[in-house]
Amino acid sequence: QGMAWVMAKILRISGAESISVAANVFIGQTEAPLVVRPYVSGMTPSELLTLMVGGMATIAGGVLAAYVNLLGGTDPAQQLFYAKHLLSASIMAAPATIVIAKILVPEVQESQTMGTVKVTVEKTTANVIDAAATGAADGLKLALNVAAMLLAFIALIAMINWILQGVFTEILGIMINGKPVTLQVLLGYLLSPIAWVIGVPWEDAISIGSLIGQKIVINEFVAYIELSKLIPTGELSEKATIIATYALCGFANFSSIAIQIGGIGGIAPNRRKDLAKFGLRAVLGGTIATMMTATVAGVLTSLL
Template sequence: MVGIGILLQAIFGILITKVSFVASVFSQVSAGFVKFLSFSEQGAQFIFGDLATNSFGFIFAFQVLPTIIFFSTVSAGLYYLGVLQKVVFGIAWIMSRTMRLSGPESLSAAGNIFLGQTEAPLLVKPFIPTMSRSELMCLMTGGMATIAGGVLAGYVAFLGGDDPVEKTRFATYLLGASIMNAPAAIVISKIIIPEEKDRKIDAHLDISGEVPDVNLIDAMSRGASEGLRLALNVGAMLLAFIAVIAALNYLLSGIIGEFLGLNSLVVSSTNGTFSGFSLEYLLGQVFRLFAWVIGVEWKDTLAVGSLLGQKTVINEFVAYLGLADMKAAGTLSPKSIVIATYALCGFSNFSSIAIQVGGIGSIAPGQQGNLSRLGMRALLAATIACLMTATIAGALF
């Protein structure tokens, strides 16, 4: 299983980067995805007027958050029509046959490519109460190693800016990373907690047919409401975390750095990449070695290490905002930008442990203890999976 999983990950990476026909098709899919997301601008302009255009510069609340609402609406409609389930079933069938996984493991891993870490488990809701520890580990790791379609749309919006070519490029990276992370998550989770030898593996694929909506309009209305909640949560989360980071940086840079003379030392030693003794600088020092191991040029390791640290300690949204700033400032080389984009593509942060324990635990209260005990291991496994994908992407760049 381990060898096949890594092989699947590598083959997909080679196909989308080195095989011209496949790369062209995937690029067209990404371009279509970007065009699809652009439709949200029409709704945003109707509600917010010129605030949703570039006339006032980039305004996150009016240009990124509406994209999340729009994508959530369409996803709910596709789920009601059964389209999303068919795509998930096809990917799950491939994983089940090639990696000898149980049906619920395959379905949840495939579902995580498109859905969030609390939505994908609903595909296998009837099976969660009887899952083994290994299957639960696989479920949790898959959720943390991938990202939901709604937030992926948000990342494309602010990483690509207002340039359609750049949006298509980052859509290709993010879609590729989400797909490649699925087999990687399975591999690492099975290495950490293998399945019991005497347990019979049921490879039967059976997606839960539970659809909470009465018709397509009801489904899309629910999707819009859920998208609004997600967008508000993202906005509130960013507001809170960025404010907390600013407060910590005032303590570190404005007081400690000034008193000990560390700010000028940091600025000179990093050639201005960091403006002083800050949380971002400290995280960069802690995670610098990991950035180097996955193939980042040494001169960029401190900056990319800082992004890896922000993703793990805070969340990937804050990290991607940092990457967008570094990209705009020309801080990183093109290869480092690619590696960082792949490495940050996942929900592997400490808050995800609580999200999954609460979300999946509400579906299967009897598994609450196992979920809590597996949380840190799943976070470790998901982080390694994301770094594996980034390493392959860097090697193929």
């Protein structure tokens, strides 16, 4: 709540969105909205996008530990090295989230939580047993919503890749560096100039661009696995590795649209259409926010 108070005062945002963004630094994109659950249904469009971008631009504390082990291997020194960078990436992404969200959808309405960061939750259960039963039912409903949306979006991406491979690779015989034409491969090459712009050395730009493409199309877990394979080979410079660690540190991918529609839409069904409308914008906002933190990391790496 202290972090939320600072952001609310400095950036002049509402209590609900500042608390949700602060919560996203430590918990996941489906859990953070629960912190401001009473206010989600009445959020302004700008607040709702901020909530979504906050989930896209950060990672949950639980998976952060997994990525530390993935990138650092069995070396405690390397684990500490990547832990500091991953935690820094999530914290830095909080103000970046607000800046980008307000650019994408400026605030033009008055928020019901403007000027306060105190969120009160109305008691809706009679006792501990009722609370446990209600929590279990709500949790199951949320999990089923997320699972159904996730399956649908993964199937959609698989269908797009099947069409691309069928047309370009199997019929036309086109391969890209020995790889079949897929959405993530195409995005990788398209994003290589972006990787260079944020500070990645040009010789590493295609590799990092490919990782960013995989992160957007599939998820950051797959991208971090690929990065963990490249680190021991010495193919990437230290600067490129650090920038990639920051650029991949977020849930901004197509599947997260489904997760947020299922998760946030589960607690505020009246906002489901808005969530779908803002889905791609949230992915864009989350991606730009992580690129901003990666750029700052690249600049500091060059100076130190």
